[in-house]
Amino acid sequence: MAKQDKRGRSARHDGRISPILGLVVGLVLLVAVGGAVYLLKAPAPAKALSESGPALATRIGVDELQMAPEQVAELQVGEVKTQRFELQREAIGIIDLNQDNAVQVFSPYQGRIGQLNVRAGDDVSKGQVLYTVQIPDLAQAASALISAGGNLRVANETLRRAQALAEAQSIPQKELQQNQADQQTADAAYRAARKSLELFGLSAQDIEAIESTRKIDTEMPVRSPLTGRVTARAGAPGQLVQPGNNPAPVAVANLQQLWMVASVPESELSAYQKGQNVTVRVSAYPDKTFSGKVSYIGDVADPATHRITVRADVADPQHLLKAQMLANFVIRVGAPVESPAVPQNALAREGDGSISAWVTTDGVRFKRRVVQTGLVQNGQVQITQGLRPGEKIARDKGLFLSNLYLITTT
Template sequence: MIIRSPSSSAARAMLVVAAGTAALAVLAGLVLGGAPGAASWLERLGLAAGPVRAATAPPPRSDGAIVLSPNERRSLVIEPVGMRMFRPQFVTEGKIATDEDRATPVLSPYAGKVVRILVKPGDVVVPGQVLCTIEATDMVAAQNDYVAAVSGLDKARTAVRLAEINERRQRDLYNGRAATLRDFEQAQADLKGAQADERAAVAALRAVENRLRILGKGEADLAQLRDRGTINSETPIVAPIGGLIAQRKVGPGQFVQGSGGDALFLVDDTTTVWLQAFVREGDSPAVDVGDEMEFRVLARPDQTFRATISHVSPLLDPATRRMVVRASVPNPRGLLKREMFASVVIFTERPTESPAVPRRAVIRQGERAHVWRLDDAGRAALREVRTGLVQDGFVQITEGLAAGDQVVVQGSLFLDQMAADTR
């Protein structure tokens, strides 16, 4: 009978398997024997899911505390309980809007055809600057009335001068007994009538001047019209306030309505804008005038703006079920633009200082929560806590811990498992 020797490749494979088995056996013996560093080697090889508990470690205490070995403590992340400021708040969305208290729609006070447009959207204007001109029949009629009023006043003053001359002459004749009393009294009556006509002419002229000033005519225009009598049908539409031309709704040659028509321009004073925040129906009872807000816009994500609520809408939007709250925000450099989207945080109460732990240190089981607290002797004990607000990755502790207590931040689930295995 011929016995064949195994191939060289098969022999090598058998040797590798035997060597690996022997190495694992030696390493397991070191772990069970409490050899230093063996647990960490098992963790590196992926053979341990958490801190390895030595076979000679003390058993859990009867009061529920777990005595940890130095290796086990080094495998946990432990931090002290600190004090942090917590403030009730909620996050919502909003937008930048025009401050309607500082924005003015510009309307034409009379009907006519647009002749010239002197500004465009985005331009910054000053009070009294001409925005456009209109050929208006009201302007022509007012100028005609002004010319007629000037002529009427001149005529009335001429009549007064003639009446004064006649009254003086009749007075002299009457005193010289060359005229009757009747003629002298008639001359006095004529003088008083002429003076009354002069006063009426002055009042009529002032009324027409006021009409022309309302229509945009200044003193220079009135002087030129008074001296030359030339009528110009072009009427200027001027900016009532200074600010940004936010809208323009008129074009050259367009006919516009007087007074009751659409606005030709919208002048917006952008030094102040409104922040409109949309509050959910469930959060609306907590919001009130005077609450503070912080917000950021997408155009400047690293900059935080602050404001105070100045108006709370009494109604909810039936479509979105949101309540609109508003705040005035100073905008001297024009950083905030209309319709910018904003992420808003509304603070509903004053901040309070409380003990706080990192969020991952708290283990929740239904409505209950607990942490693992370590004492000076290295014993870990389960401590039930009552939690409050969660902000910036920290949990507010209202009961169960005090500042300075050492708690397990990473590795709490491992301690839970150890506690469960000993029951």
């Protein structure tokens, strides 16, 4: 009886659905219903690009496209033209004073500045007094000259009388010789005194004026050694100055001609020669150019940058350029050449690094052609190989055509 009861309960248990199984079945039904609803409400699939409108182009062969007529106008189809290309190199450098025509005007003697007659920016001429220096030692040197001159005159007169007496045998020969020695000593002292004054920069006329007037002016002028402009004034009245003691009280430079100083890669050294024409531009005057010529090519390369100094003399008659200005230099390194030229937008750089242009004969079918390029000037690219003057190309959107070819089917 007990066994029958157990079998009955087991049979009733097997007839019931397990809770876990019911949960799984419910989830499956829920997902199925949601998917059906989504499919019913989802928009219809978009049409393919070819069905949504007219195709931009059709690939008709290897590296060849046939463009839709309405797209051709944007390609600016035109002929390859020739252009004159200047063989030139560009470099960035600075404007500097022409050191051959620039000088720091030091005082040739020690003393104190008495007067400063110029200011920075003043134009001066050669020989013009820039400043004066009060020289206490000059008084001593001038006094020595006056004294030596007087002694020489007395010695000359004494010797003259001694020679007359010696001829009459009125004095012994020994006394004559002594007078001769005294005269020579006085003459040597006089010459030495004159030399001392010459060291102060006095001319022969100045020295003779001191002798004749016996007046001593201890304030000496310092004159400009060249015609130019005062580029710096570091001195002040009363300042102690010495020969060669920096800074110089006044600096003068001829600004009619300046230097362009640039550093160029040593790999380009063979392209540069003295006498080559140079065109200079500075940001202060973007519409103006300055002309010059290469005057110096460095003899030593910088070991850190492996660049070499190239210097040119640049004319600046209006004094527009300033020292230490940054400037762009274009140096002509050869005669101009005539070559086929195309706009930069006509070319495309391909994935393999080559440069290509799209050539056409009928204005509708375009074929890609690999070209070799050279110089780029005024928005035009020199074509050294691959195109001939007169051939028709897409003068714009070359990169667009290359990309379009990749996504277009036959």
